[in-house]
Amino acid sequence: MYEHPIVVIGAGPVGLAAAAHLHERGLPFLVLEAGDGPGAAVRQWAHVRLFSPWRHDVDLAAGRLLGAAGWTAPDPDALPTGGQLAADYLRPLAALPALALHLRYGARVVAVTRQGMDRLRTAGRENAPFLIRLADGTDVLAGAVIDASGTWATPNPLGAAGIPAHGEAEAxxxxxxxxxxxxxxxxxxxxxxxxxxxxxxxxxxxxxxxxxxxxxxxxxxxxxxxxxxxxxxxxxxxxxxxxxxxxxxxxxxxxxxxxxxxxxxxxxxxxxxxxxxxxxxxxxxxxxxxxxxxxxxATGFRPDHTIVAELRLDLDPILGSTRTLAPLIDPNEHSCGTVPPHGIDALAHPEAGYYAVGVKSYGRAPTFLLATGYEQARSVVAGLAGDWDAARDVRLDLPETGVCGSGPEPADDCCGTALPTLIRIGGAR
Incomplete structure (x- = not known):
């Protein structure tokens, strides 16, 4: 089906979930991770304890892979720290041969485009592979791109107007x-x-x-x-x-x-x-x-769309998510728990084959939950496999209370950093 592998950008929880689903679907894939191992961003807040117990912190496909390899799951009622999430889940998952052979560390993506085409050219565009350039100058060709690079590397400034405050750089x-x-x-x-x-x-x-x-x-x-x-x-x-x-x-x-x-x-x-x-x-x-x-x-984060500047994206002018997803996640209208289930259709851009998943998909909206990212990854991979019934059968069961309440002013930062999570309910697909 694919001449070139499907490339996943980022080996965090959602990126590795996408990899697990790609393996289950028998699709060729490659995971590019800028850090020196899985969960590089998670490990930077290793001391922070998650709000949800272990039973809600493991993607279903990832759990199936780990279980088949004899992994002993942690106490389902215990609340892991970021360090424990990385050490006891992400590292064992990434070490499985089914994934490890397709993981490349120290691979920082600096640009994604179409081979031989800039954003203006249309003829033959959908048949051209994606060209992914790494910081070391290496070019990688891809049949599709799942961008799970997150937002940890691009925090918001202190300045309340969305730009650095006067004197912020000097201080x-x-x-x-x-x-x-x-x-x-x-x-x-x-x-x-x-x-x-x-x-x-x-x-x-x-x-x-x-x-x-x-x-x-x-x-x-x-x-x-x-x-x-x-x-x-x-x-x-x-x-x-x-x-x-x-x-x-x-x-x-x-x-x-x-x-x-x-x-x-x-x-x-x-x-x-x-x-x-x-x-x-x-x-x-x-x-x-x-x-x-x-x-x-602690003013939140924003996505970096500069690496995909040569792709044809339909971004909401306010949030920076897809235009279709924006009204579903608008923090002026929704809390973390009232975001409706969504999958590949809400994540699609005019650039066929490119999907941002995880916290990056939400743009600047602070209403992201890890369970949402897992479901996004499952739906996108199902669509890439041609299983559109599964891709569009999206389900979530999320809490409706908490810090992400709607109101006249969005919270500076909500659920994307400390990863308060609920697993998807609705079947082990």
Whole structure:
């Protein structure tokens, strides 16, 4: 069916799920991963515990492959950390001969196009293979492309207008990315110091709770939390009513710390400018200024579409997802759990054979759940195999409560980073 392999970009949870489904379908494939092993992004937040237990964190096709190889699944009710997800699931999965022979590490994709064609040329386009160029200059030909490269490498700036705030570049030494290991490797940046956390999603909440714990252990540690919204209700989430208890507990604990004064909350704070003041940094919204020793930027992520600039994409002008998918995931209308089931049809572009799956498929929408990415991968692979009945039989069962609630302002970061997940329900397909 395919003269060239189907190339999967990224060996994270969704990319490896796609590989597992491709193997089951007997399709030729190659996985290109920029990192030195599977789950490279996940391993960067190895200390963070997921909201969902193991029984919800394993893709069905991947689970079948692992089970056939004698893999002992972890306690289904235990909540893994990112490190455990990588070590106990992603690494064993990637090591299976069925996948390992098709994985290439250190392979950073810098461009995807059609062989011999730029974006303008139409004649013969659908019959031309994709040409994927790697950072080392290698060209790889592909019959189709499943882009599961994620968004971890392209975080949003601190500036509230979507561009870096004035002075943000000059203050870069004071700014840390989302999900620092506050109680471990990054303790020295925060112990006995004042940290400003900017953002209203799960990443921010996780870091704030770790900082509150650090404040109990290290005298002089203080914490300020700045959000653009007028109140933190959506970050607090569903509490005891949350369909994922660990996620609800996160918001409840955060609320208690704010109400007790352990964490100072600034609402309606839209970062406009930063200024280095000796060994500290000043952050201003134009009305108020906060002086801190360290800033944690938990403002979410955005996709990098530059690598596919020569493909014909139909991107929503607001979210940067496909135009068809955008109204289904709009954070102004949907929470993580109210996103309807969707698959290959909602992910299709005018460029036949190219599909972005996983968190990248959502563009800037912060309502992504890992279970959604697994179902996307299954549907896309079924379509590439010509099984359109299976491709269009999409099913999801997601929680309707939590931080990703709809409202007048989207959360800065939601479910895509700490991967609160539910597995798809509706059959082992």
């Amino acid at each position: 870069a030494a004071f700014i840390g990315r989302a999900l620092p290991d506050v109680l471990g490797a990054d303790r020295g940046h925060h112990a006995g110091r004042h940290t400003l956390v900017v953002g209203a999603g799960h990443s921010a909440a996780t870091t704030l709770l770790d900082l509150a714990t650090l404040a109990d252990r290290a005298p002089g540690t203080t914490v300020t939390w700045a959000i653009r919204a007028g109140d933190p209700a959506r970050t607090y989430g569903g509490g005891a009513a949350d369909a994922l208890p660990a996620r609800g507990a996160l918001g409840s604990r955060l609320r208690r710390h704010v109400e007790s004064g352990r964490i100072t909350l600034l609402t309606g704070f839209a970062v406009r400018a930063l200024a280095v003041a000796g060994d500290r940094v000043e952050v201003s919204d134009g009305r108020r200024t906060v002086t801190a020793d360290r800033i944690v930027s």
